[in-house]
Amino acid sequence: xxxxxxxxxxxxxxxxxxxxxxxxxxxxxxxxxxxxxxxxxxxxxxxxxxxxxxxxxxxxxxxxxxxxxxxxxxxxxxxxxxxxxxxxxxxxxxxxxxxxxxxxxxxxxxxxxxxxxxxxxxxxxxxxxxxxxxxxxxxxxxxxxxxxxxxxxxx
Numbered sequence: 001x002x003x004x005x006x007x008x009x010x011x012x013x014x015x016x017x018x019x020x021x022x023x024x025x026x027x028x029x030x031x032x033x034x035x036x037x038x039x040x041x042x043x044x045x046x047x048x049x050x051x052x053x054x055x056x057x058x059x060x061x062x063x064x065x066x067x068x069x070x071x072x073x074x075x076x077x078x079x080x081x082x083x084x085x086x087x088x089x090x091x092x093x094x095x096x097x098x099x100x101x102x103x104x105x106x107x108x109x110x111x112x113x114x115x116x117x118x119x120x121x122x123x124x125x126x127x128x129x130x131x132x133x134x135x136x137x138x139x140x141x142x143x144x145x146x147x148x149x150x151x152x153x154x155x
Contacts, residue, residue: 006045007035014064018071019079031060 011032020028035057042048052058070081078086113121122130129135148154 004036004039006039006048007032010035010061014061017073018068019073020068020071024068024071028064031057031064035061 014028018024035052038052038055038057039048042051071079073079074083076083113124116124129138
């Protein structure tokens with residue numbers, strides 16, 4: 001029956017981009033059955049296309065694309081809803097992994113800090129500024145740079 005060929009592009013453009021639930025599929029099938037009845041009354045494809053584009057059924061057809069947008073397929077073959085669930089799960093896994101890593105690093109740092117002498121910990125956390133002779137020299141250099149910047153002279 002040639003009228004089915006006229007409808008095929010409309011059906012394919014919708015069904016190839018969406019994974020519909022059973023209920024949505026029944027809704028779409030009922031629509032295309034009505035569309036086939038409309039096409040059967042037309043003498044040729046041009047007439048059918050013209051009538052369809054002017055008929056309220058065309059707006060109904062276009063509304064399927066927004067009505068079922070959560071069932072649209074992504075490039076990975078998942079629906080948008082499935083992709084959101086996948087992204088949330090992956091995000092939760094990454095977050096849990098990062099939290100565990102940070103906890104371990106804190107515990108290791110705390111254990112190392114307790115084992116090391118105070119002088120080494122000061123150097124570890126404060127850098128060269130904590131050294132008895134070098135620290136004040138670094139501070140004086142920073143003060144001189146700060147004063148130069150106050151008067152508009154940059155290094």
